[in-house]
Amino acid sequence: MVDILLPLVQDLYLMAILTAVGVLYAVGFLLFEEQGRLSKESERIKNLAVLATVIWLVTTVGGVVVEVANLLGAGFLEAFNWSTLTSFLTTTSIGRDDLFQMIMGLGVIVLIVRAQKVGAIYFALAATMLALVIPLFQSHAASAGNHGLAIGALIFHVAAVSLWIGGVIGLVLISPRARERSIARFSALALWAAIIVGLSGVLSAWARLNFWSGWHSRYGLLVAIKILLFSILVVIGAKHRRTIALKLEGGRQIYRLLLNESLVMLVAVAIGGWLSTSIPPTSPGAIAADRDPAIALTGIAMPVSPSVGRILWSYSPDGTILGLLLLITALYIYGVVLLRRRGDSWPVGRTIAFAISVSLVDFATSGGVGVYAHFAFSYHMLGHMILGMIAPIGFVLSAPITLALRTLPQGRSPEERGVRGTLIAIIHSRYSVIITNPIVALALFDGSLFALYMTPLFGKLMRSHSGHLLMDIHFLLAGYLFFYVIVGIDPNPRKIPHIVRIIVLFAAMSIHAFFSIALLSTSSLLDGGYYGSLHRLWNINLLSDQHTGAALGWMMGEIPILLALVATFIQWMRVDSREAKRIDRAADRAAAMGEEDDLARYNKYLAGLARGEQPRSE
Numbered sequence: 019m020v021d022i023l024l025p026l027v028q029d030l031y032l033m034a035i036l037t038a039v040g041v042l043y044a045v046g047f048l049l050f051e052e053q054g055r056l057s058k059e060s061e062r063i064k065n066l067a068v069l070a071t072v073i074w075l076v077t078t079v080g081g082v083v084v085e086v087a088n089l090l091g092a093g094f095l096e097a098f099n100w101s102t103l104t105s106f107l108t109t110t111s112i113g114r115d116d117l118f119q120m121i122m123g124l125g126v127i128v129l130i131v132r133a134q135k136v137g138a139i140y141f142a143l144a145a146t147m148l149a150l151v152i153p154l155f156q157s158h159a160a161s162a163g164n165h166g167l168a169i170g171a172l173i174f175h176v177a178a179v180s181l182w183i184g185g186v187i188g189l190v191l192i193s194p195r196a197r198e199r200s201i202a203r204f205s206a207l208a209l210w211a212a213i214i215v216g217l218s219g220v221l222s223a224w225a226r227l228n229f230w231s232g233w234h235s236r237y238g239l240l241v242a243i244k245i246l247l248f249s250i251l252v253v254i255g256a257k258h259r260r261t262i263a264l265k266l267e268g269g270r271q272i273y274r275l276l277l278n279e280s281l282v283m284l285v286a287v288a289i290g291g292w293l294s295t296s297i298p299p300t301s302p303g304a305i306a307a308d309r310d311p312a313i314a315l316t317g318i319a320m321p322v323s324p325s326v327g328r329i330l331w332s333y334s335p336d337g338t339i340l341g342l343l344l345l346i347t348a349l350y351i352y353g354v355v356l357l358r359r360r361g362d363s364w365p366v367g368r369t370i371a372f373a374i375s376v377s378l379v380d381f382a383t384s385g386g387v388g389v390y391a392h393f394a395f396s397y398h399m400l401g402h403m404i405l406g407m408i409a410p411i412g413f414v415l416s417a418p419i420t421l422a423l424r425t426l427p428q429g430r431s432p433e434e435r436g437v438r439g440t441l442i443a444i445i446h447s448r449y450s451v452i453i454t455n456p457i458v459a460l461a462l463f464d465g466s467l468f469a470l471y472m473t474p475l476f477g478k479l480m481r482s483h484s485g486h487l488l489m490d491i492h493f494l495l496a497g498y499l500f501f502y503v504i505v506g507i508d509p510n511p512r513k514i515p516h517i518v519r520i521i522v523l524f525a526a527m528s529i530h531a532f533f534s535i536a537l538l539s540t541s542s543l544l545d546g547g548y549y550g551s552l553h554r555l556w557n558i559n560l561l562s563d564q565h566t567g568a569a570l571g572w573m574m575g576e577i578p579i580l581l582a583l584v585a586t587f588i589q590w591m592r593v594d595s596r597e598a599k600r601i602d603r604a605a606d607r608a609a610a611m612g613e614e615d616d617l618a619r620y621n622k623y624l625a626g627l628a629r630g631e632q633p634r635s636e
């Protein structure tokens with residue numbers, strides 16, 4: 019029963035959560051909104067997302083009972099026991115994921131029911147997609163060698179599948195008139211999703227079946243069927259685009275194509291769910307994770323002692339970060355190409371800054387520094403400094419927000435705020451004003467160092483793939499926010515005086531120096547035994563390696579802050595000289611017109627005050 023029920027419940031869960039994504043996606047991105055408010059049509063179909071979320075919750079609860087019965091080898095009635103279920107949900111990683119699903123599901127229902135603006139729908143969509151991808155960190159991909167690639171590819175695969183199939187489900191559910199108006203946007207986004215599904219699917223298959231005999235298994239056969247289904251979907255997709263381009267009798271043809279597409283997709287999803295509950299074949303000669311603690315913990319075999327060559331040329335792809343880098347690079351290039359096509363220019367320096375930062379992040383996560391960071395604190399700190407201090411400066415100077423504002427689509431009708439309008443609303447939202455406060459940015463930038471390394475958190479996060487990923491993404495975002503607030507060239511909801519920026523930079527330097535000295539004077543290990551449990555045969559003195567990391571962090575941390583200080587001074591001088599020129603030009607203009615300039619008027623006002631005249635109420 020369990021062998022039948024597990025894939026079945028998994029498939030029902032996938033269908034329900036993908037439908038919820040689909041409806042939210044249609045309401046958030048396909049249907050027209052009115053100045054950010056939901057239209058009548060959106061109000062109508064958003065209830066379908068509530069229904070799908072309820073089914074998602076029910077299948078999650080069902081899945082828990084089947085998993086507990088499976089683990090205990092007991093019947094479902096025995097498994098359906100409160101204390102057993104609560105201990106499963108709170109003490110096992112899979113159980114905690116299911117609990118996370120339930121909490122997210124309930125939160126999404128509340129968000130959708132109360133939603134009146136598209137902003138709330140975006141939150142509900144993001145929460146649903148997060149609930150969809152989080153369990154993938156625990157999927158059997160996690161036990162395979164190169165699990166960084168396997169997990170990353172699967173996350174992008176499932177996220178893109180959800181947007182692709184979600185869009186189709188959304189279009190099938192909305193009215194023919196709304197479908198006509200939003201099909202062009204669906205088609206544009208579906209193309210991106212299909213490309214990502216195909217690429218990540220092939221990478222997922224490669225990560226699990228990169229040996230010929232693996233294809234002679236049931237798992238291999240299922241993957242082959244999926245490739246066939248994907249090719250059929252590509253053909254249907256091409257027909258879609260042709261029908262749209264040629265406006266061939268519109269409604270009915272499109273609707274038939276959509277129905278066929280969603281049927282093929284649902285079969286592909288069913289097979290995908292089946293795959294995810296079946297164990298992939300093991301490649302001959304693969305080192306079993308249980309025989310190598312390094313593979314069990316990091317997904318990478320223990321490397322030999324580091325050398326300059328090995329740091330420069332080692333590579334073990336972290337699929338999630340690599341996927342994110344490929345996605346933002348594709349979007350950045352797409353933006354620059356759009357501008358060029360419009361005849362607008364984009365400073366090449368910005369594109370170069372972007373490219374350098376992307377390469378640095380890849381080097382610090384999948385490249386040599388990223389590989390050795392799993393095995394030695396000193397390399398971890400080197401990676402941290404690249405991700406938190408150096409790469410963010412390039413991203414800030416590449417002005418991604420300005421590029422987005424210049425290329426994102428405007429409203430499709432006079433009433434519609436449009437994606438560009440939504441970004442402007444986000445930049446000027448209460449949340450952005452709070453997060454761009456220099457104190458908040460500094461607290462996230464430097465404060466989190468103490469929270470991470472001076473508590474057991476670091477050791478905990480190093481032991482899981484999702485924890486490691488969370489740390490890397492936090493370093494990047496905290497660094498980006500800090501340098502965006504201090505030396506950013508993109509629009510900022512706050513006007514921060516240069517003197518304040520300089521004070522914050524000096525504060526950042528001293529806090530960072532204080533942190534490094536505290537780290538240098540540690541006499542015990544901070545990693546909760548993580549590096550020790552890897553039994554590496556090089557740099558075996560773990561404490562001295564920790565101190566090397568502290569020294570590296572200090573040295574590498576101060577340099578970017580110093581550079582930002584110089585940049586802020588230069589910016590300040592430039593603004594001042596621009597202001598001086600403006601005042602001079604105004605004075606010249608006033609003089610030419612025979613009028614008093616500002617200065618003369620102000621001096622006259624001061625003289626009046628001196629003579630005891632009442633101050634002007636401006």
Ligand code: HEM
Nearest residue numbers: 179216219220222223244245248283286287290291293294
């Ligand atoms: C090039 C074509 C494709 C290939 C090579 C491919 C390959 C894979 C692989 C290897 C997995 C991982 C299974 C595991 O966890 O072991 C997977 C999962 C999955 N795939 Fe695909 N896939 C392809 C296309 C599609 C399409 C077109 C869809 C749906 C429209 C789809 C939906 C899914 C789903 C829902 C999962 C399961 C996610 C889960 O773990 O819950 N795939 N796919």
